[in-house]
């Protein structure tokens with residue numbers, strides 16, 4: 001079956017502008033690079049760059065993102081939010097993924113702060129946000145999302161123990177168009193909510209699997225250990241160190257102790 005099934009996607013898609021312009025590649029280095037080119041050329045907000053395969057898919061902190069063909073979702077959205085909404089996209093994106101997973105499979109996924117989507121103790125999806133800000137204004141931002149939909153994680157030695165896919169969880173394949181249409185629906189709804197100052201933070205907080213856990217957080221060249229107590233209204237992680245002091249961390253890489 002050709003991917004994507006455009007008539008199925010068209011049938012399912014109910015957004016106003018997110019994903020209404022589709023730029024599709026069967027194989028690409030990274031959808032982020034194509035989306036950057038599109039954004040620089042004036043692509044309208046909500047432009048969706050979608051690929052079946054990425055040969056140089058990238059994750060946060062310079063990591064690579066396994067992107068084999070025929071199995072998963074690799075996409076980047078071009079958005080042009082006001083500066084104060086930009087930060088909230090790290091909340092909006094994993095939440096939209098979790099909602100889409102719940103809608104299409106019934107599985108309740110968790111979020112590992114700030115924006116990894118996990119099922120149990122395995123990673124299902126990741127978010128990469130790249131932005132161009134000039135003179136206090138967002139020229140554009142590139143919201144990249146990778147979701148392991150039908151990947152056979154056991155076939156990839158580096159991922160066999162730490163990643164999962166919807167197929168692995170359910171024991172059956174899931175149509176990627178269904179997950180994509182639901183994801184775009186929730187992204188638009190949550191993005192609009194974030195722009196209007198709506199309460200996206202509380203739903204994100206309720207899904208955080210990080211809270212109440214002993215964690216190690218790496219950011220810049222700093223490493224902090226302690227109890228992940230809470231998040232503040234900006235989405236920063238509030239970490240209680242062993243000496244009793246508390247710090248707020250804006251972005252970083254969290255390892256849950258014992259995983």
Ligand code: BTN
Pocket residue numbers: 029030031032054056057058059060061063065073074075076116125126127128144145146147
């Ligand atoms: C992470 O968890 O480290 C973020 C992973 C982001 C992967 C997606 S796949 C689509 C887009 N293109 C990329 O090269 N990366 C993002």
